[in-house]
Amino acid sequence: MIEIKDKVQCCGCSACGDVCAHNAIRFVTDGEGFWYPVVDKDKCVDCGLCEKVCPMIRPAENVTRFKTPAVYAAYTLDERIRLDSTSGGIFSMLAQQAYENKAFVGGAVYNEDHSVSHIVSDDPSKLDEIRSSKYLQSSMAGQYREVRNLLRSGQSVLYCACPCQIHALYKFLGREYDNLVTCDFICRGVNSPKVFLKYMEMLEKQFGARATGIKFKAKKWGWHNFSLRVNFANGKEYCKDRWHDLFFIGYLQVGNFSRPSCYDCPFKGFPQKADITLADFWGIEKIDPSMDQDKGTSLVMVNSEKGMAFFNGIKDRISWREFTMDDARAGNPAMEKSLSSIPLNRDAFFRDLDKMPFDRVAKKYFPKRNIITKIGKKMSSFISPFLKLGLSIPAWATFLRINYLSKQVKKKNRSPLFLNESRTVIQMDPGSRLSLNAKLITGVKQVKRSRPETRILLESNSEMIVNERFTVFANSYIRVIKGGKLILNGGSINENVQITVGDVVEIGKGATIGRDVVIRSYDGHTICEEGYRKSAPIKIGEHVWIGQGATILKGVSIGDGAVVAAGAIVTKDVPAKAVVAGVPAKVIKENVNWKK
Numbered sequence: 001m002i003e004i005k006d007k008v009q010c011c012g013c014s015a016c017g018d019v020c021a022h023n024a025i026r027f028v029t030d031g032e033g034f035w036y037p038v039v040d041k042d043k044c045v046d047c048g049l050c051e052k053v054c055p056m057i058r059p060a061e062n063v064t065r066f067k068t069p070a071v072y073a074a075y076t077l078d079e080r081i082r083l084d085s086t087s088g089g090i091f092s093m094l095a096q097q098a099y100e101n102k103a104f105v106g107g108a109v110y111n112e113d114h115s116v117s118h119i120v121s122d123d124p125s126k127l128d129e130i131r132s133s134k135y136l137q138s139s140m141a142g143q144y145r146e147v148r149n150l151l152r153s154g155q156s157v158l159y160c161a162c163p164c165q166i167h168a169l170y171k172f173l174g175r176e177y178d179n180l181v182t183c184d185f186i187c188r189g190v191n192s193p194k195v196f197l198k199y200m201e202m203l204e205k206q207f208g209a210r211a212t213g214i215k216f217k218a219k220k221w222g223w224h225n226f227s228l229r230v231n232f233a234n235g236k237e238y239c240k241d242r243w244h245d246l247f248f249i250g251y252l253q254v255g256n257f258s259r260p261s262c263y264d265c266p267f268k269g270f271p272q273k274a275d276i277t278l279a280d281f282w283g284i285e286k287i288d289p290s291m292d293q294d295k296g297t298s299l300v301m302v303n304s305e306k307g308m309a310f311f312n313g314i315k316d317r318i319s320w321r322e323f324t325m326d327d328a329r330a331g332n333p334a335m336e337k338s339l340s341s342i343p344l345n346r347d348a349f350f351r352d353l354d355k356m357p358f359d360r361v362a363k364k365y366f367p368k369r370n371i372i373t374k375i376g377k378k379m380s381s382f383i384s385p386f387l388k389l390g391l392s393i394p395a396w397a398t399f400l401r402i403n404y405l406s407k408q409v410k411k412k413n414r415s416p417l418f419l420n421e422s423r424t425v426i427q428m429d430p431g432s433r434l435s436l437n438a439k440l441i442t443g444v445k446q447v448k449r450s451r452p453e454t455r456i457l458l459e460s461n462s463e464m465i466v467n468e469r470f471t472v473f474a475n476s477y478i479r480v481i482k483g484g485k486l487i488l489n490g491g492s493i494n495e496n497v498q499i500t501v502g503d504v505v506e507i508g509k510g511a512t513i514g515r516d517v518v519i520r521s522y523d524g525h526t527i528c529e530e531g532y533r534k535s536a537p538i539k540i541g542e543h544v545w546i547g548q549g550a551t552i553l554k555g556v557s558i559g560d561g562a563v564v565a566a567g568a569i570v571t572k573d574v575p576a577k578a579v580v581a582g583v584p585a586k587v588i589k590e591n592v593n594w595k596k
Helices: 015-019 049-053 079-084 090-100 124-130 143-152 163-173 193-207 246-254 260-264 305-312 325-330 346-355 358-365 367-389 393-405
Strands: 025-029 035-039 070-076 104-110 116-121 157-160 180-185 211-218 227-232 237-241 276-280 298-302 318-323 409-411 418-420 424-428 433-436 440-444 454-458 463-466 470-473 477-480 485-488 491-493 498-501 504-507 511-513 518-520 538-540 579-581 586-589
Touching: 015 025, 015 049, 015 143, 015 163, 049 163, 070 079, 070 090, 070 325, 090 104, 090 124, 090 157, 090 180, 090 276, 090 305, 104 124, 104 143, 116 124, 116 143, 143 157, 143 163, 163 180, 180 305, 193 211, 193 227, 193 237, 193 246, 193 346, 193 358, 246 358, 276 305, 298 305, 298 325, 346 358, 393 409, 393 418, 393 424, 440 454, 454 463, 454 470, 463 477, 477 485, 485 498, 498 504
Parallel strands: 104 157, 157 180, 180 276, 409 433, 418 440, 424 454, 433 463, 440 470, 454 477, 463 485, 470 491, 477 498, 485 504, 491 511, 498 518, 504 538
Antiparallel strands: 025 035, 070 298, 070 318, 104 116, 211 227, 227 237, 276 298, 579 586
């Protein structure tokens, strides 16, 4: 029978309670807010089933997975869902596909008292509740039986839970089911419901009303600087980023109130047992800036053929690119490493939590860490440009002028959105405007000790708008003619690119523009004939690849996903997903998908 002598030995999955046919197991919550099984020996027949399904005694061995998962960065094309999701909204796309196939979807939802439980339902209206991480221990009591009953009755199920809960589910079921697809996620550790309820009690007292909505990792200040948002019945809203919210500080910087088993988690590493593993693709901005618009990018690791088939079914709803496990591992140490905490008196922390409001407990137990974090964040914002700019006075002058001093520059927030390496020159004539809604990175050099110059010229009454993160490599020249407008929706241009804008040029998100490319919507001289236009718009769609030395001329529209071959001269519109080549460029292939 199950007998917990050391709390590190129990992950709280509750599978032992579901498997017991004699109702001999109940769950008792301890002083930290975590539940543990207690066996009624008068009811127990010592059948051993509770030990058989326990993933802590032996992880699930009845399912096999890829030795190395297929790795993707991805995000949904549904902007509303992406912004409402923890990462890139991929689970919501999987769930939508399941609902369309009349399947049931399982995941964690908030209860009325702000605790968290799992549900499984075929009602698509439940997706808004299931979506997004909860960061609390979720009760799975009753779920194992319910999922098994659905599967045995022929219903299909998509189920998402922590790795330990997925292990427990497979052990409870005893075998694979063709009509079951499972998702787990890279889990840093599950937190005490008691701590979170004390935190919510503090907020409800401060705002004078009952909380009606909770969103971990809200993106008010972006995905990288995520926040915790709570809405209240009186219409008020609380929202603070990860550096200022007390619960996030306790979880991310102190790490003192997660479940004891999380500090020595046996479910780390790969392959995982779920068909698909999801996470934030932290660090994607360093690997492929075109996949990061600061709105959330999912790391998707496909662990089985069944998972691959399910993921392939949503590819027309998402933007995706394939990467390697090394790429994924670089920004996600929690893949293989258990949670750690700073050395605090845990027992005293929980005793004080019973007697004091959450803010007082937080002030007592992690103020120094909070101060260090704030200082570290400010230092990093200073050090990062310093490493790029070095001791170059002109480079620093440009950085400060564009980010803080010029009235012609409009920024989305106070953080430095213009990041220039040395030898970037920007001239802004009177009446010109630069609107930075996302980061503009200029002068990126592949040969670090070289000295190429990157130039941007905004003539009078012209405008350059950066809506998504855009990277300009060294020795490129961007010129926006008087009255012209350049709109950058995310992507990059390689070295030696020339963009000359008369009228409007718009570049779609995810565009990849190779070396020596010329984009001209302005002729510079006039041909004396009727109907001649000196300039005309150019629109380059999303996820477009323009090869080395290609030329895009005025009046051209290039469809989403198209490829322009090296050296091509484009004088006419290019269909979506087509490959064009030659002088002048002609379609040589259709319905092409490409990846970086």
